[in-house]
Amino acid sequence: MIDAGSINEIKPGKMKRVTAEDGNHILVCNVDGHFYAVDDRCTHEDASLYLGCLKGERVQCSLHGGMFNVRTGEPAAEPAETALKTWPVRIVGERIMIAV
Numbered sequence: 034m035i036d037a038g039s040i041n042e043i044k045p046g047k048m049k050r051v052t053a054e055d056g057n058h059i060l061v062c063n064v065d066g067h068f069y070a071v072d073d074r075c076t077h078e079d080a081s082l083y084l085g086c087l088k089g090e091r092v093q094c095s096l097h098g099g100m101f102n103v104r105t106g107e108p109a110a111e112p113a114e115t116a117l118k119t120w121p122v123r124i125v126g127e128r129i130m131i132a133v
């Protein structure tokens with residue numbers, strides 16, 4: 034489990050990037066009070082999705098505009114074609130815990 038911080042730290046519509054033990058980055062997204070964790074690396078050409086923006090439950094990559102649904106990881110707009118890895122999120126007290 035990764036402690037991604039307090040639920041108060043990531044406001045609705047905002048994202049936070051956390052680093053897993055293996056050095057990979059995970060993007061934690063707040064969609065209307067629900068938290069989702071996806072791979073920070075765009076499956077198109079490896080850009081960081083943290084540099085993009087969250088629009089509803091979709092994150093848009095800043096490099097070529099590809100989009101992914103952060104709830105499912107599924108691609109939502111080209112050129113993204115391959116789904117992002119996702120991890121289950123549990124809220125424990127006020128902490129956002131990612132099950133890696």
Ligand code: FES
Nearest residue numbers: 075077094097099
């Ligand atoms: S690197 Fe993300 S859409 Fe191309």
